[in-house]
Amino acid sequence: MLHIEHLSLGYGPTPVLHDLSLSLRPGEFASLVGPSGSGKSSLLRAITGLLQPQTGRLELGWKPEEVGFLFQDDALLPWRTARQNVALGLKIRGVEAKEAERQAEGWLERLGLSGLGARYPHQLSGGQRKRVALAQVLALHPRLLLMDEPFASLDAILRAQITEDLLEWVEREGISVLLVTHDLEEALALSDRVYILSGGPKARILREFAVPFERPRDPLVVRADPRFGPLLRELWQTLEVAVWS
């Protein structure tokens, strides 16, 4: 599990995030929602070790190689084909090159990218590039998936499709997820827990919401649930305070 206590982090003397505490249980899906500059992405970077916390405690119950990070940009190597990009993480983990490429091809197939393995990123559409990035992370069988608004740049239909596919995979494999998003509906439809952050600097958790919908879950069905509207309104009111405070 992930356990964070009184964490402060940032890039200068004034922390972006201050005195933050949260925890994530195995198989739990949590979302962080907050205004821009509230340190949501910085928190994910701190969890992966890309950023050192200034104070506080960050306990990660998974090994570093069990943590997958899905970036806002697909961040694929432009000089590697889709297959090579997916195989890269496997090769870094010591999988023999041929076997890594075979597994990569399997992942591309599973994500609806059959026959596109030899294409370079610029020869793929935005949605396909996202799927390659997703395949790259899922191929490493993460136990914790950190996602920094990974599908924000996609159109609504594509976004819904990829999110649904991902949710199905996450639920089946029991993967823990920490999602950073600006989309309150998305946070509510996907998560077991939603954390609302105040504006930065010195952002903090304003409120923690437990989401009552059962799993496995269909985001479309959840949105039609009579409890969804009132919950969304409550979340929105809290976020409004965060934005204007």
Place this chain on the structure above:
Amino acid sequence: MVVRKEATPPNPTPSRKRSWLRPLALLVVLLGWEALAALGLLNPLYASSPSQIGRALVELFATGQIWPHLEATFGAALWGLGLGVLIGGSLGLLAALVPWVGEILEPFMLLLNAIPRIILAPLLVIWFGIGLASKVALSLLLVAVLIFFAVYTGIREVDPRLVERIRTLGGGRRVLLREVYLPSVTSWVLSQLKVAVGFAFTGAVVGEFVASSRGLGYLLNFAQQNFNASLSLALISLIVAFVLLLFAAFGALERRLLAWRSNR
């Protein structure tokens, strides 16, 4: 996981170019030049004519006297180019990856870049003699500074998102070098190689001009002293032809190595 179909952008196809336009323009210029010379409107002492230049070229090859000169110039230029890329590239890599090396090297390289390095030719002759070494040294100096900055800048301007991506996948310095820095730098270096070819030949020919007993620069000096415009222009066209050949070779290499670029 559900398999979904999504529209795939087509593979880019090369645009059609009017490839006949440039050779035609060159032919028109050559014919015009020849006509002006034939009508006596051009002084042969200064401008010669395409047919006279052609005759001078044929004579150079038919008598076989050009070969030792070509060998000398090409030897100096290619050695200078190869060593310049190797040394400039290695120093650029070191300066970009080891901060204190960068702090020492950058001002020296900036100074070397700011001065016309050709002025070092006489000094290099004093140090290395009138043989091949002084020409190689001048070519090397011209090329190395160019490649140093290509590599140094290339590494410093690597997309930080790619570096973070590799780190989150578990890659260390070696993986970063192999998967991010070197491919990124390759595109910078390849884009500078055509300029480097010109620099390498400049170094070799100017070195031969200053002091030598053979080479195209030596022949050019000889032609100038004898007011032989035909020979001068024949030698210049020979150098241009070989440089264009190298350009084409590097162009092919660039297309092959940078196939991943979207605009190719």
